[in-house]
Amino acid sequence: MLQQAVAGKLRAIVGAQWFKDDPESLITHSYDGTPMLQTLPDGVVYPENTAQVSEIIKVLQEHRVPVVSRGSGTNLCGGTVPVQGGVVMVMHRMNRILEVDLENLTATVQPGLNTKAFITHVEGLGLFYPPDPSSMAISTIGGNIAECSGGLRGLKYGTTKDYVIGLEAVLANGEIIRTGGKLMKDVAGYDLTKLLVGSEGTLAVITEATLKLIPPPKTKKTMLAMYKDLYGAARTVSKIIESRIIPATLEFLDNPTIRVVDDFAKLGLPLDMDAILLIEQDGDAETVDRDIARIAEICAGENAERVSIAADEAEALKLLTARRSAFTALARLRPTTILEDATVPRSKIADMVLAINDIAKRHGVTICTFGHAGDGNLHPTATTDARDANEIHRVEEAFAEIFEAAIALGGTITGEHGVGLVKAPYLEWKVGAAGIEVMKAIKHSFDPNNILNPGKMFAKSARKRVVLHRG
Amino acid sequence: MLQQAVAGKLRAIVGAQWFKDDPESLITHSYDGTPMLQTLPDGVVYPENTAQVSEIIKVLQEHRVPVVSRGSGTNLCGGTVPVQGGVVMVMHRMNRILEVDLENLTATVQPGLNTKAFITHVEGLGLFYPPDPSSMAISTIGGNIAECSGGLRGLKYGTTKDYVIGLEAVLANGEIIRTGGKLMKDVAGYDLTKLLVGSEGTLAVITEATLKLIPPPKTKKTMLAMYKDLYGAARTVSKIIESRIIPATLEFLDNPTIRVVDDFAKLGLPLDMDAILLIEQDGDAETVDRDIARIAEICAGENAERVSIAADEAEALKLLTARRSAFTALARLRPTTILEDATVPRSKIADMVLAINDIAKRHGVTICTFGHAGDGNLHPTATTDARDANEIHRVEEAFAEIFEAAIALGGTITGEHGVGLVKAPYLEWKVGAAGIEVMKAIKHSFDPNNILNPGKMFAKSARKRVVLHRG
Numbered sequence: 032m033l034q035q036a037v038a039g040k041l042r043a044i045v046g047a048q049w050f051k052d053d054p055e056s057l058i059t060h061s062y063d064g065t066p067m068l069q070t071l072p073d074g075v076v077y078p079e080n081t082a083q084v085s086e087i088i089k090v091l092q093e094h095r096v097p098v099v100s101r102g103s104g105t106n107l108c109g110g111t112v113p114v115q116g117g118v119v120m121v122m123h124r125m126n127r128i129l130e131v132d133l134e135n136l137t138a139t140v141q142p143g144l145n146t147k148a149f150i151t152h153v154e155g156l157g158l159f160y161p162p163d164p165s166s167m168a169i170s171t172i173g174g175n176i177a178e179c180s181g182g183l184r185g186l187k188y189g190t191t192k193d194y195v196i197g198l199e200a201v202l203a204n205g206e207i208i209r210t211g212g213k214l215m216k217d218v219a220g221y222d223l224t225k226l227l228v229g230s231e232g233t234l235a236v237i238t239e240a241t242l243k244l245i246p247p248p249k250t251k252k253t254m255l256a257m258y259k260d261l262y263g264a265a266r267t268v269s270k271i272i273e274s275r276i277i278p279a280t281l282e283f284l285d286n287p288t289i290r291v292v293d294d295f296a297k298l299g300l301p302l303d304m305d306a307i308l309l310i311e312q313d314g315d316a317e318t319v320d321r322d323i324a325r326i327a328e329i330c331a332g333e334n335a336e337r338v339s340i341a342a343d344e345a346e347a348l349k350l351l352t353a354r355r356s357a358f359t360a361l362a363r364l365r366p367t368t369i370l371e372d373a374t375v376p377r378s379k380i381a382d383m384v385l386a387i388n389d390i391a392k393r394h395g396v397t398i399c400t401f402g403h404a405g406d407g408n409l410h411p412t413a414t415t416d417a418r419d420a421n422e423i424h425r426v427e428e429a430f431a432e433i434f435e436a437a438i439a440l441g442g443t444i445t446g447e448h449g450v451g452l453v454k455a456p457y458l459e460w461k462v463g464a465a466g467i468e469v470m471k472a473i474k475h476s477f478d479p480n481n482i483l484n485p486g487k488m489f490a491k492s493a494r495k496r497v498v499l500h501r502g
Numbered sequence: 503m504l505q506q507a508v509a510g511k512l513r514a515i516v517g518a519q520w521f522k523d524d525p526e527s528l529i530t531h532s533y534d535g536t537p538m539l540q541t542l543p544d545g546v547v548y549p550e551n552t553a554q555v556s557e558i559i560k561v562l563q564e565h566r567v568p569v570v571s572r573g574s575g576t577n578l579c580g581g582t583v584p585v586q587g588g589v590v591m592v593m594h595r596m597n598r599i600l601e602v603d604l605e606n607l608t609a610t611v612q613p614g615l616n617t618k619a620f621i622t623h624v625e626g627l628g629l630f631y632p633p634d635p636s637s638m639a640i641s642t643i644g645g646n647i648a649e650c651s652g653g654l655r656g657l658k659y660g661t662t663k664d665y666v667i668g669l670e671a672v673l674a675n676g677e678i679i680r681t682g683g684k685l686m687k688d689v690a691g692y693d694l695t696k697l698l699v700g701s702e703g704t705l706a707v708i709t710e711a712t713l714k715l716i717p718p719p720k721t722k723k724t725m726l727a728m729y730k731d732l733y734g735a736a737r738t739v740s741k742i743i744e745s746r747i748i749p750a751t752l753e754f755l756d757n758p759t760i761r762v763v764d765d766f767a768k769l770g771l772p773l774d775m776d777a778i779l780l781i782e783q784d785g786d787a788e789t790v791d792r793d794i795a796r797i798a799e800i801c802a803g804e805n806a807e808r809v810s811i812a813a814d815e816a817e818a819l820k821l822l823t824a825r826r827s828a829f830t831a832l833a834r835l836r837p838t839t840i841l842e843d844a845t846v847p848r849s850k851i852a853d854m855v856l857a858i859n860d861i862a863k864r865h866g867v868t869i870c871t872f873g874h875a876g877d878g879n880l881h882p883t884a885t886t887d888a889r890d891a892n893e894i895h896r897v898e899e900a901f902a903e904i905f906e907a908a909i910a911l912g913g914t915i916t917g918e919h920g921v922g923l924v925k926a927p928y929l930e931w932k933v934g935a936a937g938i939e940v941m942k943a944i945k946h947s948f949d950p951n952n953i954l955n956p957g958k959m960f961a962k963s964a965r966k967r968v969v970l971h972r973g
Contacts, residue, residue, distance in 0.1 A: 246746030275717030406686035472947035
């Protein structure tokens, strides 16, 4: 329960209707996109502007009340579950595009802006904002920044980090800082912009962002290559890159995923294939034609059973659907779907997929794998049932081994989902004890009383998925 | 003077011949590429590997001895001047290319590696490492990382930051951390990689770097556009970008620079022009041809007096020479050359150049301006004489006003040179008091006893260029 004094002060800042502590509001902000995690907050506040955010943070700091700032909560790492209670600060009222600057190719936006709405808006102006997380129809730009979201276009175009060039943020003491600007080059001090991107709401509350836009590619072509040999598919990925071609999209689906997707979307995919690669190239027409022809040659040379190039946009969309519907299709199978994002150097994809299959088999669990092959960012996805404690335990053990395998291959525990609550027990595996100490010191330097999204990123000890209840 | 105990321990770590405290060694490491700054260190040490760096740092930490790690010292911000004495750690012995990974398109290198040698090596393998600071014939990759060096290709390809994807570094307590990896996506914790890039040796000593390589462009074309109207040149820059073309290079020279360069390099440049733009596009042949033709149209539309497209590589090289020789040509004029890098949003270039001209006139000093127009990164360069205290004072006052003007236009005090000693008094102008506090807290969290390159980035108070002597 929030002290009445705190609730009263928050109401005074935002107006009574924008602070809520009724049971429905608390319950609807007790979880996010991550399965099996839920904790009730003590209140929910909806600021209208940066000044209100600053005032809210000052009150919460004074009373040492935890605060979780969030957008739509589509993250998959438990990043916005209020594990220590306190206040959830929803940024949806701050959802405006403040400016699109056509001379400097930048946009300045508020954090609560919907990602898809933003992308659609800039595309309407003949510009391009590449980060395209699968959640973009629901997610917000602020959430994307907090988690450094990636997507299908990451290989060629990079992730959210590569497009955030300036921020306004409220610190734990309520002070407002501005970093970067409409500047392609700025080395004035430490790069706070890039430090805040991906900091998961643990260092500051982002209240405004200046984003880099780029000219859109003029054309695009899509193709599918199908393999009975997993290594053939993996070698194709490396060979394409070795041939000095960086495709816009280079996605992978394993056999179990192919079966599930085809059953769901009725695409007529061949069910006897061990792997499918979905490949897109964009750019000027001549370049795209040349690259796609060369990629088709490489696929054939690596024993692809079939290669089909989409004749038109409708067919391309159909192929894309195979990949885009993977999560939805898998989610129909069992009550609980746990999607992870172990990531390896792209040359290690086949090894990683085989390791995942082996681990799943040993633990007697179902894990399908699809993902961004071009950047080694795989999504091993367990279909399971949260009510079956024994099976969930086996899934947890399997994922622990998967993270271990990724790191052994020179990879990481998370490519684009973030650490949050779910990966916190594994962070030390990637960054080492000294790395954890440095990160904790940074956290302490920003937020000495640990009120900003406490309990995230740094685990107390356990390495297991734990269903948390509180409040 | 270094305590004999410390000197003895350092000799024991690296071998007697790799620790030096003779006057010649101290003097040659008392300054860097920045004019008018000199402080003697107490010793110079040359580690051979990471383990030695770690041992050295532990000794220096124990005795609270300042340490300035450096490569070739080509920086222009006083970044490697040992202002508080102590030990200069020269990384030149750690200069190997450890690996070029053709499947993952990465290179792993030691910090003392010469930038040009590295670029030449990867070009020989048919790959491309874009950061090309003007000092690259002499500079090291470690120094480039410390300063987040830019160059002529920054507009299209980004700067050093965009190519560093993994680091090994020694912390102030001697512990070794590894960040990132051969990974295009990695969100495991705070982004220590990007935080260390541009941290100017104040947070850790970089001992190894994994760099992203990209496929090289297939062709390149070079052109020159000449204007009697500064605003026409500036509008051309914005118009090119607005036309959804991002050139590989988009450089600017003002009239005084044109005169000096032509006198030096005998290029037959027209001396009655107010501005020259040097423009390059690279990529596939059809794209380059189309872009260059469109750019030529834009130049003509903005009242360019002359537009010449290089017929071949020899002619292109001649045009590039005009820009590349600017600093050398200017340096011949007077005994002291002070090159700055105030940076503005690209739409503000004309305003900035006019502000610089006005400021120079009011202070009675000579400032020529050239630089990377495409990313708003200008190099106002004063030709002066360090022995003339009165003139130097006026130059300092002029630069202070130039930084102020850049910030007023939404710009920054440094685009690619770093803060170091020279810009420290101005950092607060860009990042604000709260920003300084955050940066100081980060510094303290990495280096509580302030032994890593102390006296840099954060100024005690003064905002002036000061000639420092000590030791």
